[in-house]
Amino acid sequence: MKAVRLSIIVCCVLVLASCSLKPAWDVVGKWQKVDGEETLEFSRNGAVTMVSGATTFTGTFRFTDAKHMEMNAGSLGIIVTQVTASANNLILTDVNGKVTKFRKVK
DSSP states (O other): OHHHHHHHHHHHHHHHHHHHHHHHHHHOEEEEETTSSOEEEEOTTSEEEEEETTEEEEEEEEEEETTEEEEEOGGGOEEEEEEEEOSSEEEEEETTOOEEEEEEOO
């Protein structure tokens, strides 16, 4: 009976952990701004590279909850955004409500 309870608890923990990681996996990859040349590239190790013209910033990112991300962009500071991600679309909404749309680069 103890083994069954332990198995159920382990399964529940794994399910909850996989749900909390889903947004992070959805953003991994390279994204290009819909109405511009800027790109964002998120890697599985928590690194993000932002390229705008000849300027490149490298930093880190982490999800603070299922819908919000913090990007530490070095000298630009910490950028907090609301994230909506799907297979090919990424929408970032900043704290002032400005929406920036990206498409996945294939």
